[in-house]
Amino acid sequence: MEQIVSNFIEMFGNDDAFAAATPEQIARLRELIGEQSAAVLDFYSRYQPNNVPMTESYVRLVDIDTIIAENTVGEPGKYLAQYGVFVFALTVGGNVICIDTNDIRDGNPSVLIADASFCAYNESCGCVEISVAPDEIMEECDDDILRLDYENIVRCLPRIEDSFTEFMSKLSNDEYEDVEEYLE
Numbered sequence: 001m002e003q004i005v006s007n008f009i010e011m012f013g014n015d016d017a018f019a020a021a022t023p024e025q026i027a028r029l030r031e032l033i034g035e036q037s038a039a040v041l042d043f044y045s046r047y048q049p050n051n052v053p054m055t056e057s058y059v060r061l062v063d064i065d066t067i068i069a070e071n072t073v074g075e076p077g078k079y080l081a082q083y084g085v086f087v088f089a090l091t092v093g094g095n096v097i098c099i100d101t102n103d104i105r106d107g108n109p110s111v112l113i114a115d116a117s118f119c120a121y122n123e124s125c126g127c128v129e130i131s132v133a134p135d136e137i138m139e140e141c142d143d144d145i146l147r148l149d150y151e152n153i154v155r156c157l158p159r160i161e162d163s164f165t166e167f168m169s170k171l172s173n174d175e176y177e178d179v180e181e182y183l184e
Contacts, residue, residue, distance in 0.1 A: 001165070005047045009171035011055065018047040025064040032071060033086050033099065038107030039164045040088070040099055057176035058092035070096065076118045079128045083150040085112065085157075089179050098157075099164055102150060108163035113182045118157070119148045130156055158182040 009017055020027070026045050033040060049061040060093040062070070070077040070087040077087040077096060089097040096133065099109035115132040122129040128148040133156040145151060160182055161167040170176060 001047065001168075004110055004165075004172045006166050008052070011156040011174065012053055014052075015086055017050055017052045019050045020060055021045050021064055028068055029064050032081070034084075034101055035083065036104050036107065037099060037109050037164070038100050039090065039103045040109065043164070045107075054092060055171060055176075057171065057179050058175050059089050059097060059171060059176075059179055060069060060091075061089050073122065076116070078116065079119050079121075080153065083148070083153055085150075085153055086113075094182065095181055097167075097179065097181060098158065100154075108165050111161055111164055111167040112153075112157040113160055113179060114157050115183055132156075133163065 005018055009015060009168055020144050021044050025048070026041065029044055030041060033042075044064055048110060049062075049063050052061050067088055068085070070090075071081040072078055074087065078097075080087070080096075080098060084101040085098045086101065087096040091097065091113075096114050096116065098112045098114060101109050103110040105130045118132045119128050119130045121127075122145065125145050127145065130146040130152055131146055133146060133152075141160055161170065
């Protein structure tokens with residue numbers, strides 16, 4: 001992770017771009033995402049983003065307080081979090097980049113991207129409905145509601161990387177042109 005952070009610092013031109021999180025912040029993050037996402041907890045405990053600018057691939061890493069807000073009151077984060085999918089970064093278009101804590105290998109969760117309007121609460125059915133999904137999935141549903149559940153999250157959300165560490169490494173090396181292209 002040290003090399004990843006060095007790459008980011010060079011990219012941002014700011015030695016103060018990252019700082020250690022407080023024990024209280026890490027406890028709140030651990031409470032939110034669980035113990036099994038060791039790579040994420042380790043990164044944020046030592047290198048919490050500190051108002052970092054957007055990367056060349058239009059991604060902004062956010063601090064723990066913003067992660068908590070995105071996953072408790074923000075949409076679609078507050079709905080995805082119920083299924084173990086947590087927002088940790090934002091795109092220029094307001095879309096969210098998430099870790100999937102149901103898909104972890106060696107403490108490293110996979111990384112997904114969701115459209116900002118991916119899902120919303122539907123009062124008429126009393127459930128959270130997926131409103132942005134691949135055409136073939138929307139066609140399967142015809143006029144039925146596509147309810148938010150983990151199976152549908154996996155079917156609908158594009159995977160950017162198999163691991164958080166790989167995503168952060170590629171992001172810090174500016175290997176993504178525009179992560180929002182995964183939504184196309």
